[in-house]
Amino acid sequence: MDIGYYPGCALHGSSFDYERSVHSCMNALQVDLKELDDWICCGATAAHNINKKLAEALPARNLAIAERDGLNTIFAPCPMCSMELIKVSNLLKADESIRQELSNIVEDKVTGKTEIINLIQIFQRVGYENIKSKIINKLDSYKPACYYGCLLTRPPKELKFDDCEQPTSMENLLRELGAEPVDNWNYKTECCGAGLTLADDSVIIDLTYKILANAKKNGANCMVVACPMCHVNLDMKQSAIEKIKKDKIDLPVYYLSDLVGIALGISEKNLCIQKHFVKPKQAAS
Secondary structure: OEEEEOOHHHHOOOOHHHHHHHHHHHHHOOOEEEEOOOOOOOOOOOHHHHOHHHHHHHHHHHHHHHHHOOOOEEEOOOHHHHHHHHHHHHHHHHOHHHHHHHHHHHOOOOOOOOEEEOHHHHHHHHOHHHHHOOOOOOOOOOOEEEOOOOOOOOOHHHHOOOOOOOOOHHHHHHHHOOOOOOOOOOOOOOOOOHHHHHOOHHHHHHHHHHHHHHHHHOOOOEEEEOOHHHHHHHHHOHHHHHHHHOOOOOOOEEEHHHHHHHHOOOOOOOOOHHHOOOOOOOOOO
């Protein structure tokens, strides 16, 4: 299975552990990721606040690279990146004048025909039965709260992925691998504060405390995410939360690819789990 791979800035920088985890899983599942040649930043949170056309041109450039190289599908592990790529892809498909304008700006033909998928969708494409056939470690000691955050399912008209308020796709996969995801908790699509972690730490502490405390109250023994920014806020901020809120949280935060990788028998070292701030209590047997 050949799929274009768009790492975005985070996975080549601060969230290198996520990239290691993703590649370890894809190698085990025989998915060949072809990184886009000479990709650029998608614009993320900043570009649309500065220049609307720049916010369209940056993702368009990456889509043009995929089309040029014959890649029909792009896997973008970061929900911000996948959302930006999808929005511009939809824009290109809907308007001929915009296709022409952005093709001129990026100096390459771009039509928006390339499909963009996230981490959950690539596992769906591999197939749950295929993944289950390769299980070495059943995840029966894991009771994760699956946290989707703001951007995996929103905006729903653009992404059209899972239910935007009550998504279940991560839970469905993890149950197939033997885990017991927490069902009745209240914050699976609430915001963690995202990039405010750099500007106003107090906001992040309040938001992430609500998420983590509610997950723990409802029986979770770990968190599972599919977003590098969500992982940073839920994992790295726990020590500060415990000091400020006087409440011991101690919930390991896994990427979805971490738990799939553990089920596949990949070592925690190769998944880069040792780089997380909150260390897991349970290890794969």
